[in-house]
Amino acid sequence: MTVGRGNVVALSTSPSPGAIEPTQVTPAPSPLRLALRKTVEAMGRPATELIDEIGQLGLFCLDVLFWLPRRPFRWGQLARHLRDIGFGSLFIVALTGVFTGLAFGFQSLQGFRRFGAEALVGPTTMLGLVRELGPVLTGLMVAGRSGSGMATELGTMRVTEQIDALSTMAVEPVQYLVVPRAIAATLMMPFLTVVFCAAGYGGCYLMAVLREGVDPGVFLYETWQALDPDDFYEGWIKGAVFGLQIALIASWQGFRASGGARGVGEAATRTVVIANVCILVSTYLLAEILDPLIHSWIRFDALGK
């Protein structure tokens, strides 16, 4: 106790002489208040930083929106990124799709067997894939592969001043670099989602029909009976939204990278983390928003006929 007090006194009364300014008259705040203030600040900082980050991302998105409709449109760049995102992720998406289907089929078969409803494994798997698992897992894969790749490439361009060089040549970096990536990711994600779902359904077929002996006719027929077109719409819209999210987050992180190789690595890591969190949060929000929307639209459509 005495030792502790002695320390505090020693600390507060003998700062280095050079640090004291002659005009400083306010007494140092008490250690308790200092500690309290530090705690509050430590709790508040992540919150203010988060708000700051969201604001920056928002401004970046507005920038992208501003340059989106302006000419010249970069067809060559768009083609490159369609290819990069689409074919680059094709194999890994198909592979994870097959195994997701195998696992999903296996587990749901275990469950349905207990009720003697093995025939439902096909539609259940397909429904789960097209509405939720397909877009989400595809999004996570694409964020890990293409998203981090984008952030690394753009981050390297930023720290080596290539982005500045573009500006000096009167080429707007957002228009040249970000707009084609955003469009390509938005277009390619629904396609990759379809690939994932097809591969997953194939995997489920392998599991249920070839391994567990479910009748193939029943498996396919039940799926055909149960599925609605609007199940697919939800998956596609989700995929497109996730693609846009991934491209915007990756570009934003790449554009604000600083400090050499380490900064670029951080940008890539943060891209994957932020994009994954955004995908998982927004998949729920999108389900809430899209479900009633799609249903009312379908009904309206049916009434029209």
Add this chain to the structure above:
Amino acid sequence: MTTQVVKPPETARTGDHPPLAGPDFALRVVDLKKRFGARQVIKGMSVDVPRGSILVILGGSGMGKSVLMKHMIGLLKPDAGAVIVDGQDITRLKPLELKQTRGKFGMVFQNGALFDSMSNWENVAFPLREHRKDLKGAALDARVRELFKVFSLDPDAIGPRSPSEVSGGQRKRVALARAVALEPQIVLYDEPTTGLDPITTDQVDEMILAAKHKLGVTSIVISHDIASAFKIADDIIFVYDGEIVCRGLKSAMLASEHPFVQRFFATWKEKNV
């Protein structure tokens, strides 16, 4: 489009500076201030560059030369002050207007800033493809080869390789070729000759002088090479710790009272005076 004309304060001139060639300035920097975090990198700089002249910026490492240059082309926004290009304050331009103004500029970055996803040929062709739609196919290739030759680069050997596959000096020369490809009115060079051999350094100096005499190009050159600075400059500013501490030509630099400027020129003086 609003144009803001800001009257700059008369800058103090020292030494043997020649009288200005009329009031026609290509670029003026007016009381520029910039801070990065807690560091005041530029503490109020003013300089005016008459059209068709060559301004050389000298100064120690980390003193704010590159930051000043990035303000001149609108890559950085100042905290205070103005950068006036052709009577227009570019710090207040909207994105689209700024993009138009950039067409007047070319810039060579300190480290080249070549696009590493493209070959050297494509790097030099890039600004031409963007802004000279009339140049296509053979005509474009001819123009790019011509630019390679200006900087003594072999287009067949260097052109197809990527920037990472050529030497530092060759990369610098590709960057020079890219910056002047569109024959801009104002060219900013951030250490164009650092890392080049004396012969190539001389060629670059000659190129900058030729651009001035033949095409009336305004050049702003950051340099550490005192000899070539004295050779090409119409005006020199010496930057120390975010301020212009000396302005003028050779005699002004050598006569400066500032201790850092004296030290900067001491070795050169011993050898040459």
